Amino acid sequence: MTDFNQYKALTFDCYGTLIDWENGILGVLKPLLLAHNTNLDDAQILELFAEFEAELEKGDYYIKYREVLKRVVQKFGERFGFEPTADELNSLADSIQHWLPFPDTIEALKTLKQKFKLVIISNVDDDLFAFSAKHLQVEFDQIITAEQAKSYKPSLNNFRLAIERIDLPLDQILHVAASVYHDIVTAKSLGLSTVWVNRRAVQKRLNTIGSAISQPNLEVPDLKTLAALSSAK
Incomplete structure (x- = not known):
């Protein structure tokens, strides 16, 4: 004990x-993906987020987390064949202020x-x-x-x-x-x-x-x- x-x-x-970062992440990525005709369940979104985030954080040089999140959104676009808008690229980082x-x-x-x-x-x-x-x-x-x-x-x-x-x-x-x-x-x-x-x-x-x-x-x-x-x- x-x-x-x-x-x-x-x-x-x-x-x-x-x-509660999972609800924070899903609250941004789920509608973003749906807007680009990509329908994934919650577990798939979170697993891909974890994969992309870990890859970016293991890079040869440090980048700020705001940039990590921006590139995570970009990688979703690359994986599923769409180009995120500037607002969408910033959407994850901008949403952190609202995560509870x-x-x-x-x-x-x-x-x-x-x-x-x-x-x-x-x-x-x-x-x-x-x-x-x-x-x-x-x-x-x-x-x-x-x-x-x-x-x-x-x-x-x-x-x-x-x-x-x-x-x-x-x-x-x-x-x-x-x-x-x-x-x-x-x-x-x-x-x-x-x-x-x-x-x-x-x-x-x-x-x-x-x-x-x-x-x-x-x-x-x-x-x-x-x-x-x-x-x-």
């Missing part, structure tokens, strides 16, 4: 963990804030996260973005930058995330304890946990459960 008393800081992935937290996120963060330092480690630009920070309604002790790290998770670089800024022993930091690929494997490889927030069954299919290095210390279905466990006597 995880002993929450040993931790002083919780680090969080943001999109998919705190913010999961229903349990805000209250859970407020509860956790009473006991822990809260830190963000997110694959995003500073200005884009600023929109999300307003929705999350808590003050984070540190915010580490891909723009600051000049790299994208699962790069070790993003986590090392966070660890340096938090300035606590590794055994006092607990990383909380929905993505095994982007977060859990890398965090564990650096010696951090991890919590996998497995919000949806589809995530279980997409985040196959095989090797020991990818096994989280704790799995929870949502942040409400994590907050309750951390407060239990």
